[in-house]
Amino acid sequence: MCTENAITPKTNIYRYMSLVRFIQLLEEGFFISTANNFEDAYDAKIPHSALTEEAKLHKKNLNERINQIFSEATERSCVEGQRKSSINELIREAINSAIFRFQKECGKSTHSRLSEAKIMETVDCIVTEKGEQDKKLDELFMILDQESYDATLISCWNRSSEESYLMWKSYAETGVRIKTTIGKFKDHIEDYAKRCGKNLRENTGEAFSNGEVYNHALQIIREGKVEYLPQEEFENRLAQNESDPERWLFRKLYAYREEQEYRFIFEGRDGNPGYTKKLRSRYAKGLVVRGIDTIPIIEEVLISPLIPPNSQKALIRFLEEKSPFLKGKVSSSKLPIRNN
Numbered sequence: 001m002c003t004e005n006a007i008t009p010k011t012n013i014y015r016y017m018s019l020v021r022f023i024q025l026l027e028e029g030f031f032i033s034t035a036n037n038f039e040d041a042y043d044a045k046i047p048h049s050a051l052t053e054e055a056k057l058h059k060k061n062l063n064e065r066i067n068q069i070f071s072e073a074t075e076r077s078c079v080e081g082q083r084k085s086s087i088n089e090l091i092r093e094a095i096n097s098a099i100f101r102f103q104k105e106c107g108k109s110t111h112s113r114l115s116e117a118k119i120m121e122t123v124d125c126i127v128t129e130k131g132e133q134d135k136k137l138d139e140l141f142m143i144l145d146q147e148s149y150d151a152t153l154i155s156c157w158n159r160s161s162e163e164s165y166l167m168w169k170s171y172a173e174t175g176v177r178i179k180t181t182i183g184k185f186k187d188h189i190e191d192y193a194k195r196c197g198k199n200l201r202e203n204t205g206e207a208f209s210n211g212e213v214y215n216h217a218l219q220i221i222r223e224g225k226v227e228y229l230p231q232e233e234f235e236n237r238l239a240q241n242e243s244d245p246e247r248w249l250f251r252k253l254y255a256y257r258e259e260q261e262y263r264f265i266f267e268g269r270d271g272n273p274g275y276t277k278k279l280r281s282r283y284a285k286g287l288v289v290r291g292i293d294t295i296p297i298i299e300e301v302l303i304s305p306l307i308p309p310n311s312q313k314a315l316i317r318f319l320e321e322k323s324p325f326l327k328g329k330v331s332s333s334k335l336p337i338r339n340n
Contacts, residue, residue: 007182007224007225007262008182008183009181009182009183009186010181010182010183011159011181011182011262012159012161012179012180012181013157013158013159013179013180013181013182013185013262014157014158014159014160014161014177014178014179015156015157015158015177015178015180016158016164016167016168016170016171016172016175016176016177017171017172017175017176017177017178018171018172018174018175019174019175019176019315020175021175022175022176022178022301024288025178025294026294026322026323028288029288029289029294030155030288030289030294031286031287031288031289032153032154032155032218032266032286032287032288032289033153033154033155033156033285033286034150034151034152034153034154034285034286035149035150035151035152035154035249036150036151036285037285037286038154040252040253040255040256042231042234042251042252042253043252044149044150044152044154044248044249045146045149045238045248045251046142046145046146046149046248047237047238047239047240047248051138051141051142051145052145052148054102054105054148055102055141055142055144055145056141058098058101058102058105058141059098059137059138059140059141061098062094062095062098062137063133063134063137065094065098066091066094066126066133069087069090069091069094070087070130073086073087087127088123088124088127091123091126091127092119092120092123095119095122095123095140096119099119099140099144102141102144103144118140118143119140122136122137122139122140149248149249152249152265152266153218153265153266153286153287154249154263154264154265154266155263155264155266156259156261156262156263157185157261157262157263157264158177158259158260158261158262159225159260159261159262160260163177163302163305163333163334163335164258165335166258167258167259168304168305168306168333168335169306172304173304173306174304174306174307175304176301176302176303176304177301177302177304177333178298178299178300178301178302179298179299179300179301179302180297180298180299181299182223182262184296184297184299185264185297186220186223186264188293188296188297189218189219189220189264190220191293192218192289218266218289219266220264220265220266221265221266222246222249222264222265223262223263223264223265224250224262224263225250225261225262226250226251226252226259226261226262226263227250227251227252228251228252228253228254228256228257229251229252229253229254230253230254231253231254231255234251234253234254246265249263249265250263295325298326298329299329300329300331301319301326301329301330301331302330302331302332302333303315303316303330303331303332303333304333305332305333305334305335305336305337306337309332312332313332316330316331316332
């Protein structure tokens with residue numbers, strides 16, 4: 001049973017997964033999902049009042065460029081009609097340039113959700129209501145920041161040793177639950193990262209938007225238990241100042257409390273400071289990390305109780321024949337289910 005005891009490397013964690021994902025794990029590697037692949041629309045939501053340091057810097061530079069445009073236009077004493085037209089175009093170019101630089105730094109290879117209409121609305125508001133400039137740029141960079149959070153790689157695990165019918169039903173109706181420890185999972189991710197880091201170019205594959213196989217060194221940059229909040233409290237706290245925006249990567253709605261989640265946040269690395277940002281958006285739904293030795297990671301495999309008993313026995317034989325290291329580790333769930 002899950003308790004509130006201190007988390008240690010020996011703490012057990014569990015992963016409910018479909019049979020397809022489990023076979024993929026055995027044959028290819030771990031699938032790690034991006035945040036925008038989660039059902040909870042508030043998962044990895046950043047506070048309304050907080051921008052990342054990268055966004056703050058780009059916003060500051062854009063603010064300075066826009067102020068420079070206004071200053072130069074005033075010095076030239078342009079005819080009013082020409083001045084407005086000229087300023088609009090210059091500010092639009094400045095915003096597009098800032099978006100491009102921000103996305104390049106964060107590795108954004110996909111189109112931004114910032115439409116041309118939204119950009120022009122921002123331009124018009126800045127030109128006609130200069131007092132709104134800071135607010136409109138905040139809105140613009142909040143959209144870009146959220147896109148970056150949406151592309152964050154997250155591996156989610158369950159902390160409860162007790163089986164959960166809702167977890168079986170939601171994530172592994174015809175699948176399995178695997179057991180490991182926090183220490184084993186982290187050790188093998190770190191070992192994999194070191195091995196890939198020795199010769200990154202030869203160990204790097206292509207990235208695909210549908211989450212196909214992608215070889216890469218990874219780094220766990222943060223980990224911890226998820227905090228579950230009622231929706232009203234969640235929304236109220238989103239609107240408040242937050243000294244640690246990344247803490248929101250560990251907050252979800254109370255409706256998902258059954259998950260009792262422990263999660264790992266990833267970024268890639270190759271010794272280049274800019275590389276971690278470049279990796280973020282080269283996939284849409286997630287990636288499969290090849291080369292991780294699953295043998296020492298997997299301590300136990302439970303077969304879903306929602307699979308008919310005869311099929312469970314056949315599946316156990318299949319898995320043990322396919323992966324001999326699983327012999328003695330695979331068993332049927334003890335959860336009593338009335339199968340048809």
